[in-house]
Amino acid sequence: xxxxxxxxxxxxxxxxxxxxxxxxxxxxxxxxxxxxxxxxxxxxxxxxxxxxxxxxxxxxxxxxxxxxxxxxxxxxxxxxxxxxxxxxxxxxxxxxxxxxxxxxxxxxxxxxxxxxxxxxxxxxxxxxxxxxxxxxxxxxxxxxxxxxxxxxxxxxxxxxxxxxxxxxxxxxxxxxxxxxxxxxxxxxxxxxxxxxxxxxxxxxxxxxxxxxxxxxxxxxxxxxxxxxxxxxxxxxxxxxxxxxxxxxxxxxxxxxxxxxxxxxxxxxxxxxxxxxxxxxxxxxxxxxxxxxxxxxxxxxxxxxxxxxxxxx
Numbered sequence: 001x002x003x004x005x006x007x008x009x010x011x012x013x014x015x016x017x018x019x020x021x022x023x024x025x026x027x028x029x030x031x032x033x034x035x036x037x038x039x040x041x042x043x044x045x046x047x048x049x050x051x052x053x054x055x056x057x058x059x060x061x062x063x064x065x066x067x068x069x070x071x072x073x074x075x076x077x078x079x080x081x082x083x084x085x086x087x088x089x090x091x092x093x094x095x096x097x098x099x100x101x102x103x104x105x106x107x108x109x110x111x112x113x114x115x116x117x118x119x120x121x122x123x124x125x126x127x128x129x130x131x132x133x134x135x136x137x138x139x140x141x142x143x144x145x146x147x148x149x150x151x152x153x154x155x156x157x158x159x160x161x162x163x164x165x166x167x168x169x170x171x172x173x174x175x176x177x178x179x180x181x182x183x184x185x186x187x188x189x190x191x192x193x194x195x196x197x198x199x200x201x202x203x204x205x206x207x208x209x210x211x212x213x214x215x216x217x218x219x220x221x222x223x224x225x226x227x228x229x230x231x232x233x234x235x236x237x238x239x240x241x242x243x244x245x246x247x248x249x250x251x252x253x254x255x256x257x258x259x260x261x262x263x264x265x266x267x268x269x270x271x272x273x274x275x276x277x278x279x280x281x282x283x284x285x286x287x288x289x290x291x292x293x294x295x296x297x298x299x300x301x302x303x304x305x306x307x308x309x310x311x312x
Contacts, residue, residue, distance in 0.1 A: 009042040009074050011035060011129070012062040013104075014090070016049050016082035024081050024106040027122050031081065031104060034123070038130035052085060059093035068098040074132055075099055077308065081122075083107015087156060088287035095139055095154045095304050102129045102308035108221060109288065112156040115216025116231050117309040128310045137231040139304040140215040146292035155286040156305075158219045158226060159298055161277060162193060162210035162241070163249070165285040168220075172290070187250070192243040196295075198276035199238065209249060210241040213275050213298050223256045228269060234302040238270040274299045 013035070017025045028046070035044055045062075049055035059078060066076035080090035081104040091112070094101040104125045105113040112118075116137055119125045140155040160168070163186060170182040192207040212219070214226025214237045226237040241252065244266045255262045277284065278295035285291060 007067055007073075009039070010045065010066065010076040011039060011042050011079060012045045012047065012058075012066075012076070013079040013081055014047045014049060014055055014058045014062065014086070016052075016055060016086050016106075019082035019086065020106040020108060027104075027106060028081070031122065031126055034126045035129065038127070052089065055080075055082075055086060056089045056093070059089050063093045063097055063099050066097075066099045077102055077129065079104060079129060081106060084109050084112050084157070084287045085289060087112040088154075088289070091139060091156050091305055092154050094306070095301075098306075100134050100306040100308050104129075109219075111158075111218035111221065112216060112287070114222065115157055115218045115229065116307055118307070119310040124310065128308055131311070132308070133311060134306050134308050135232070136303040137305050137307050138215060138234060138300055138302050140213065140236060141299045141301050141304075142286070142291060142296055143299070144292050144294070144296040147290045153286075153291070154301070154304065155215060155291075155298075157216045157287060158212050158214040159277070159284060159286045159291065159296070160210070160212045160219055160225065161195075161279070161282040161284050161294075162208060162212070163187075163190060164210055164212070164219060164223070164225070165283045168285045168288060169283045169290065172288075187246055190246050190249065193279055193281055195240075195277070195279040195282075197238075197278070199270060200272045200274055206240065206242070208240045208242050209244060210239070211277070212239045213237070213277065214239065215300070223253075224258070225256060226269075227262070228271070232303075234300055235271045235273060236275060236298060236300045238268075238272060238275060240268045242266040242268065272300075 069075040079102040080086040167182045197204040212225045214229040217226040217229030229237040
């Protein structure tokens with residue numbers, strides 16, 4: 001109809017100012033300027049968060065108000081600027097919607113960005129947003145009694161439950177957060193855990209020091225815990241390290257930072273559409289946060305999220 005103005009493309013940036021020990025705050029002026037220059041016809045909305053709950057509400061509101069693509073116009077986009085916690089809030093807001101998620105990684109780990117093809121340099125991530133290249137990726141859907149009071153939550157990277165999860169838990173609850181100290185403290189208490197898994201309906205009872213279920217594959221700032229993980233194959237990847245000595249685990253850990261498979265008799269790698277995780281003394285973690293009590297059902301949801309990615 002003549003005289004009717006088309007709605008402007010909206011880019012909503014939700015920023016965690018404390019991410020990366022204030023790195024997000026320092027980078028924000030440059031990010032804002034680059035987006036304004038690269039997307040001059042778009043409406044840019046910058047939202048600084050006060051807490052993770054605040055960030056969750058801002059992300060959900062942005063997606064609820066966002067408009068899909070139409071002739072000659074991109075869909076609105078939600079941009080989360082921060083670490084893996086912010087990425088998790090963003091993917092849970094955008095999953096199953098028509099709105100693409102973009103990440104500007106400014107955290108300490110940024111494992112989700114690493115695993116799905118998002119440039120890890122903030123300036124390059126901004127250019128990816130301007131270019132607008134997207135792809136559909138799978139997500140893991142976790143169902144159970146979760147710590148946030150919900151019954152379901154999407155996970156982009158890995159659900160871990162063993163030694164690595166206990167280290168993460170200790171770091172989160174320590175008065176002084178030290179990853180190195182937590183690694184040593186948990187290593188001193190290392191013991192295999194009893195797992196009761198159901199993998200695509202088949203029961204598996206086993207003992208392991210690490211058992212992880214991965215979508216994108218990375219944890220802990222670059223540990224390739226599930227090296228076969230592919231976010232477009234419709235499958236979850238399961239990686240287990242059986243009962244090993246402290247010395248063996250110490251020798252294995254650096255190898256997990258390298259690309260490709262780590263071959264060792266104690267390592268088992270499987271794939272499945274759905275995994276139920278239960279056991280004794282498990283501490284399920286994902287995206288750096290506690291998930292909830294076991295049992296947990298983890299299902300692969302194919303093509304659940306549209307994500308903004310780099311060119312390569």
